[in-house]
Amino acid sequence: MGENSGQMRTFAGAATIVAALLLVAAFFLPYAAGTQEFREGLGSMSANPYSETLGMSNEDLADISLFEYARIYSASDELGMGDAFATLYVPLTVAPAVLGVLTLLFAALRKPIPSVVFSVLTVALSFLLNWDFEDRGVIPSSSYDWGIARWVYLAAGVAVIACAIWQIVLRKQSR
Numbered sequence: 001m002g003e004n005s006g007q008m009r010t011f012a013g014a015a016t017i018v019a020a021l022l023l024v025a026a027f028f029l030p031y032a033a034g035t036q037e038f039r040e041g042l043g044s045m046s047a048n049p050y051s052e053t054l055g056m057s058n059e060d061l062a063d064i065s066l067f068e069y070a071r072i073y074s075a076s077d078e079l080g081m082g083d084a085f086a087t088l089y090v091p092l093t094v095a096p097a098v099l100g101v102l103t104l105l106f107a108a109l110r111k112p113i114p115s116v117v118f119s120v121l122t123v124a125l126s127f128l129l130n131w132d133f134e135d136r137g138v139i140p141s142s143s144y145d146w147g148i149a150r151w152v153y154l155a156a157g158v159a160v161i162a163c164a165i166w167q168i169v170l171r172k173q174s175r
Contacts, residue, residue, distance in 0.1 A: 009170045013110050016163035020107040020115065022156035023100035023122055030063035030147030031139070038062075038143040063147060066129075069093050092132070096125050096153065103160055112164035119164070123157035126150070 034042065042058040054075055056068065064072075073089040099122040106114040130150060133139040139146055 005170060005174050009167065009174070012163055012166045012170055013107070016107040016112070016115060016160055016167060017104065019156045019159035019163055020100065020104040020119070022152055023103050023119065023160065024097065026126075026149045026152040026156060027066050027097035027100060029065055029149040029152055031066050031069065031149040032064045032133075032144040033147040034062040034144055035142065064144070065147075065149060066093050066096060092125075092129065096122050096129070099125060107160065107164070110167070112167040115164045116161050119157045119160035123153060126153035126157070 039062050042062055045058055054072060056071070060068065070090055070093045073093060074086055076084075076086045076089075099118050103115055103118040103122060106112075106118060138144065
């Protein structure tokens with residue numbers, strides 16, 4: 001029983017780490033996926049007017065990750081959107097990445113309770129971002145539908161919580 005229990009704890013810990021890695025990766029996955037019509041429109045444009053300011057091509061605008069949204073919001077004053085976007089939306093947009101990294105750190109340290117806490121915060125913040133994007137009409141819109149990152153945040157967050165609880169149960173059983 002002892003060897004099998006140790007293997008199960010190792011597996012549960014590794015599964016928690018993999019799920020936490022997905023929380024970090026979600027920041028770089030498409031949060032917004034361009035509609036077919038929008039993609040065709042981008043393909044017919046010679047260049048977007050913001051490409052020099054943002055360092056993003058038309059192809060980059062077809063699917064936008066939270067990382068790219070943070071870049072866009074950082075340049076908001078230069079793009080004529082006002083400084084409020086940078087002040088409010090950059091920290092809000094970057095926060096899931098920071099929380100995901102903290103979840104990964106605690107998962108790697110085999111600390112299931114902080115892993116659960118930071119995973120719950122990451123998922124809650126992703127729900128807040130979902131609501132904000134919907135409320136402002138950013139996603140879904142005539143240009144964008146939801147990308148895969150929305151679902152990765154939810155699935156990976158739930159997986160971290162489940163695996164961390166599994167780790168706690170295995171620890172209690174081994175005592």
